[in-house]
Amino acid sequence: MTSTASVPTHAVAVPTFGKFFLPGPTDVHPEVLEAMIRPMIGHRSSAMEKLLQTVAPKLGAVCRTARPVFVGTNSATGFMEMAVRNGVRRRALSLVNGAFSERFAGIVGACGKECIRLDVPLGAAVEPDMLRDALKRTPVDAVTCVHSETSTGVLQDVAGYSEVVQEFDDVLLLVDCVTSMVGSPVETDAWKLDFAFTGSQKALALPPGLALGVASERMVSRAKTLEERGAYFDLISFLTATTKFQPTNTPAVSLLYALEVQLARIEREGGIEARWKRHDAMRRRVEAWSAEHGVKFLPREGRHSWTVSCLRLPEGKHSKDVVGALKQQGWTIGAGYGALKDSTIRIGHMGDHTVAALDELLPLIGRALE
Numbered sequence: 001m002t003s004t005a006s007v008p009t010h011a012v013a014v015p016t017f018g019k020f021f022l023p024g025p026t027d028v029h030p031e032v033l034e035a036m037i038r039p040m041i042g043h044r045s046s047a048m049e050k051l052l053q054t055v056a057p058k059l060g061a062v063c064r065t066a067r068p069v070f071v072g073t074n075s076a077t078g079f080m081e082m083a084v085r086n087g088v089r090r091r092a093l094s095l096v097n098g099a100f101s102e103r104f105a106g107i108v109g110a111c112g113k114e115c116i117r118l119d120v121p122l123g124a125a126v127e128p129d130m131l132r133d134a135l136k137r138t139p140v141d142a143v144t145c146v147h148s149e150t151s152t153g154v155l156q157d158v159a160g161y162s163e164v165v166q167e168f169d170d171v172l173l174l175v176d177c178v179t180s181m182v183g184s185p186v187e188t189d190a191w192k193l194d195f196a197f198t199g200s201q202k203a204l205a206l207p208p209g210l211a212l213g214v215a216s217e218r219m220v221s222r223a224k225t226l227e228e229r230g231a232y233f234d235l236i237s238f239l240t241a242t243t244k245f246q247p248t249n250t251p252a253v254s255l256l257y258a259l260e261v262q263l264a265r266i267e268r269e270g271g272i273e274a275r276w277k278r279h280d281a282m283r284r285r286v287e288a289w290s291a292e293h294g295v296k297f298l299p300r301e302g303r304h305s306w307t308v309s310c311l312r313l314p315e316g317k318h319s320k321d322v323v324g325a326l327k328q329q330g331w332t333i334g335a336g337y338g339a340l341k342d343s344t345i346r347i348g349h350m351g352d353h354t355v356a357a358l359d360e361l362l363p364l365i366g367r368a369l370e
């Protein structure tokens with residue numbers, strides 16, 4: 001037996017960092033991956049408490065909040081469920097403009113709450129005025145929405161939603177910020193978001209498996225009045241544990257090591273605003289390229305996500321061929337999602353990616369489109 005015989009084949013061809021542009025999971029920097037080989041610590045040890053205490057203010061800085069940031073050992077969808085179980089009393093209005101907002105709406109129903117939908121076509125955004133009209137027509141106690149809809153590359157006006165929601169009595173705003181937070185401005189406190197969450201494998205550029213969430217005071221008060229919050233995603237137990245720098249259960253210790261290292265790297269880059277700026281530059285780079293090459297974005301101008309660009313393929317081109325051609329050259333991008341699977345491609349320029357890497361990638365996409 002050779003020394004590599006026990007290595008699974010999918011782990012053999014290690015790609016170099018910087019060529020993996022899936023819209024999640026995104027590429028993880030080697031320095032972050034390395035952090036995960038440290039030995040275990042007990043989850044009730046002082047070392048764990050110290051780790052959680054060290055990351056707490058840094059998490060607050062990247063999530064733009066003075067409130068405790070929950071760290072869950074689950075993918076982001078778990079925090080969708082946390083949002084619904086702890087934030088919806090009886091009936092929610094779900095803004096649906098793609099696959100992830102659709103999922104959020106589905107979870108409202110799956111948790112036994114009534115879901116009223118406001119649907120717009122794929123590639124479109126729900127504008128704040130539409131939200132106001134819907135709330136006037138239909139009394140609800142919460143709104144679910146997705147800030148950056150990863151399936152279509154649409155960035156919605158969440159700050160605008162918040163202003164609208166404040167016009168109504170006791171309506172909570174529950175926001176999936178999975179591909180916006182850490183990659184583009186999400187002002188959790190200033191925008192008065194009642195629940196905002198993300199997952200580790202998107203703009204935070206960690207391996208999958210962690211979720212971050214922030215609950216407003218209103219959200220905490222609401223949760224306390226709800227009896228069927230469940231157990232694993234009980235917001236009150238997260239709040240109690242987090243304020244004591246404790247995990248709720250045995251956390252993914254290795255991922256917490258990676259989180260600690262990544263938060264330090266973000267500080268070294270110049271903090272969250274420097275990170276936003278780099279993402280803004282990547283988005284602009286794709287916009288400039290697409291204008292030059294006559295390739296159309298799915299969303300209209302002004303509604304482009306900073307972390308994922310969803311591009312319409314020219315007539316007769318199939319996403320499978322484009323993605324495949326890039327794969328052969330060592331690069332990974334995403335095909336479309338759901339109904340858009342064949343007719344669009346998605347470039348996930350999030351996390352630790354750079355404009356310089358896009359400068360290499362975009363001409364290869366151009367050639368694949370010829």
Ligand SMILES: *Cc1c(COP(=O)(O)O)cnc(C)c1O
Binds near residue numbers: 150179
């Ligand atoms: C990736 C993603 C999710 C789902 O995240 P999981 O970590 O797979 O549960 C939810 N919402 C958006 C917008 C996403 O991009």
